[in-house]
Amino acid sequence: MIARLLLQNTIFVVAMGALLFASAGTLHWPSAWVFLATSALLGPLCGWWLYRIDPGLLAERLRPVIQREQPRADQAFIVIFIAAILGWLIAIGLDRRAVASNVPVALQALGFVLYLGCTAFTMWVFRENSFAAPVVKLQAERAQHVISTGPYAHVRHPMYSGMIMFFAGVPLLLGSWWGLAVAPVLLILLAIRIHIEERTLRAGLPGYSDYAARVRYRLLPGVW
Numbered sequence: 001m002i003a004r005l006l007l008q009n010t011i012f013v014v015a016m017g018a019l020l021f022a023s024a025g026t027l028h029w030p031s032a033w034v035f036l037a038t039s040a041l042l043g044p045l046c047g048w049w050l051y052r053i054d055p056g057l058l059a060e061r062l063r064p065v066i067q068r069e070q071p072r073a074d075q076a077f078i079v080i081f082i083a084a085i086l087g088w089l090i091a092i093g094l095d096r097r098a099v100a101s102n103v104p105v106a107l108q109a110l111g112f113v114l115y116l117g118c119t120a121f122t123m124w125v126f127r128e129n130s131f132a133a134p135v136v137k138l139q140a141e142r143a144q145h146v147i148s149t150g151p152y153a154h155v156r157h158p159m160y161s162g163m164i165m166f167f168a169g170v171p172l173l174l175g176s177w178w179g180l181a182v183a184p185v186l187l188i189l190l191a192i193r194i195h196i197e198e199r200t201l202r203a204g205l206p207g208y209s210d211y212a213a214r215v216r217y218r219l220l221p222g223v224w
Helices: 002-024 030-053 055-061 072-098 105-128 158-173 177-204 208-214
Strands: none
Touching: 002 030, 002 072, 030 055, 030 105, 030 158, 072 177, 105 158, 158 177, 177 208
């Protein structure tokens, strides 16, 4: 499982680097190297931590992003979302090629902090929820039940809340206003994914409707 983790993380980082540098038309992009090196380091470290505390969740996270148990709507979502992420990274690279943005170093540093914050927050989510699969599905074989502790006491989909930091932090770190401008599109897609997930959980997970009645907000406390 660790070997598979290392392989998947390596492929992921190399693919991101290829997209960014190819669209930028240059390898002279220090903040991109920082982003990729950090990603290459955090992936194995976080995976190893998860292996120690919850190997079942790590095994689930390493499964394909298209699975037979998924609703068709979520399978379609995954395809669209991956395409959107690829377009987002290409836009950031094209921004670098055109030298269209001039993001201050202080904001790039803030972007780096947000990226690390997203990682730490996601680890908290994993600590609380052993059923945080990468796809929408019910995990009866793992005795899935409603989680209402930690961040789940405040919002129903905290992993997506953490991704707000990712979608804001990465373009800031990479010095791209274009990437930051595209980020709301990705958040809209996450809102659609939340609708798909909630429909599945309400229909098949005992107690989820009661939990949703207690915890009103899906993504941001006091907002939505």
